[in-house]
Amino acid sequence: DAKTTQPPSMDCAEGRAANLPCNHSTISGNEYVYWYRQIHSQGPQYIIHGLKNNETNEMASLIITEDRKSSTLILPHATLRDTAVYYCIVRDIFGNQFYFGTGTSLTVIP
Amino acid sequence: EAQVTQNPRYLITVTGKKLTVTCSQNMNHEYMSWYRQDPGLGLRQIYYSMNVEVTDKGDVPEGYKVSRKEKRNFPLILESPSPNQTSLYFCASSYSTGELFFGEGSRLTVL
Numbered sequence: 695d696a697k698t699t700q701p702p703s704m705d706c707a708e709g710r711a712a713n714l715p716c717n718h719s720t721i722s723g724n725e726y727v728y729w730y731r732q733i734h735s736q737g738p739q740y741i742i743h744g745l746k747n748n749e750t751n752e753m754a755s756l757i758i759t760e761d762r763k764s765s766t767l768i769l770p771h772a773t774l775r776d777t778a779v780y781y782c783i784v785r786d787i788f789g790n791q792f793y794f795g796t797g798t799s800l801t802v803i804p
Numbered sequence: 805e806a807q808v809t810q811n812p813r814y815l816i817t818v819t820g821k822k823l824t825v826t827c828s829q830n831m832n833h834e835y836m837s838w839y840r841q842d843p844g845l846g847l848r849q850i851y852y853s854m855n856v857e858v859t860d861k862g863d864v865p866e867g868y869k870v871s872r873k874e875k876r877n878f879p880l881i882l883e884s885p886s887p888n889q890t891s892l893y894f895c896a897s898s899y900s901t902g903e904l905f906f907g908e909g910s911r912l913t914v915l
């Protein structure tokens with residue numbers, strides 16, 4: 695499975711959109727992009743995933759570039775409870791290993 | 805309620821004393837895996853299992869054993885724990901092609 699690169703930390707003002715980037719330049723055609731977040735030392739929580747098309751659910755939106763080498767997770771109206779570490783992962787549809795890396799620590803500022 | 809349950813949640817032990825961290829899921833998932841999390845190193849995979857009696861090494865398997873005799877259970881065994889295995893451990897499960905569901909974590913300290 696390909697690996698990902700994320701900025702180590704970001705700040706976002708409460709109520710504004712948080713845009714978290716991820717580079718996955720070696721992604722292959724059958725690999726999905728997944729996003730998880732971890733609040734304090736709790737178990738990571740699934741947010742969203744996609745293959746080629748942009749995706750949206752009740753938590754976030756996922757924008758994947760046309761060449762699929764990067765993606766952006768968008769939290770449309772960040773709240774203080776969105777302060778967490780966000781992980782971008784790529785996984786083959788039949789893949790066995792998830793490489794979480796060190797993620798992006800997002801701090802939402804009042 | 806769909807969940808992944810780990811026990812114990814907290815454990816302090818001594819070097820060389822065998823211990824087992826249990827993991828159980830109630831979602832009939834085929835795939836289960838163990839991770840350890842250390843400051844600055846993120847989540848690293850220890851072992852995973854694609855189904856009953858099928859297990860394989862992840863990135864950091866040294867010092868650990870696992871078994872998958874039943875679909876719902878995937879215990880992590882430390883035969884002779886050492887201080888460098890002090891860490892926060894997570895168990896996770898999923899359908900073969902789905903997202904991972906994580907347990908609440910087990911914080912292990914080896915003295």
